Amino acid sequence: GAGVSQSPSNKVTEKGKDVELRCDPISGHTALYWYRQSLGQGLEFLIYFQGNSAPDKSGLPSDRFSAERTGGSVSTLTIQRTQQEDSAVYLCASSPISGEKLFFGSGTQLSVL
Amino acid sequence: GESVGLHLPTLSVQEGDNSIINCAYSNSASDYFIWYKQESGKGPQFIIDIRSNMDKRQGQRVTVLLNKTVKHLSLQIAATQPGDSAVYFCAESPYGSARQLTFGSGTQLTVLP
16 A cells, blocks of 8 residues: 555553554655554654654653664554553654655554553 | 644534634744544544645635634635544644644534535
8 A cells, every 4th residue: 555554453462561563654755753642632742753863752751662763664663561551542654754744544552451 | 831722622514514623722933733634543634734924725625724813723624525524633833844743632523414
C-alpha cells in the first residue's frame, strides 16, 4: 500500500512488560512523527524525526519511552516496563519534508492489563 | 501549558446543511493551524491548513477562518454529507509548520439523514 503502515494494530500486554511498536512511513517521506491518543482525547506529540538530524524527543512522557528510526525509514517506538496509563492508541505519521502536512497511519491500540 | 480547545464537543447537522466547527487557541505564538478529520478506527486525515498571515482559506467544500484577535479558528463544511460524520480536531503549532502540533480534544460531527 501507499500509506503509513503500523504494526501491530492491537497489542495487549501485562504491566511491567516491554513493547515495541513499528511504523513504516510512506516511501520517500523524510519526516516521521509519533503521537499518542488516549480515549476520547486529542493527540499528544511524542517524538519527531527529520532526516539525519537529531530527533526532537521533547514530547516523550518518561525515560521508559524511546524511539529510533533506522536508515531514515522504519521507526520503532519502545515502551519499557509498561504501566496501565500507557494504554492508548499510538499513531505514526510521515510527511514529505519537515513541516508539510502529516499522513497518519491507523495506529496501534495498546492495552496494558 | 498552552492548550487548544473546542467550544462544542458534539455537533449534529442535517444532511445538506452547512456545518461550522469552532476552536479556541491560547498560544499567542501559534502561527500555523490545521484541521484533521478522524473516522472511527482510522488515523487522522488532513483537511486543510492555514498560516497566521491569512484570515481565510478555502478547499473543496471546506473553509477555514482564522481570527487572530480573539484566537479563534473555525472549519466550515458546505453541504454536509453522511461521509462527513467523524471527529474533527484542530491543531496548532508555533513553528510555522506541522512540526510538534498541539491538538484539541475534538468535536464529534454527526450528519443526520
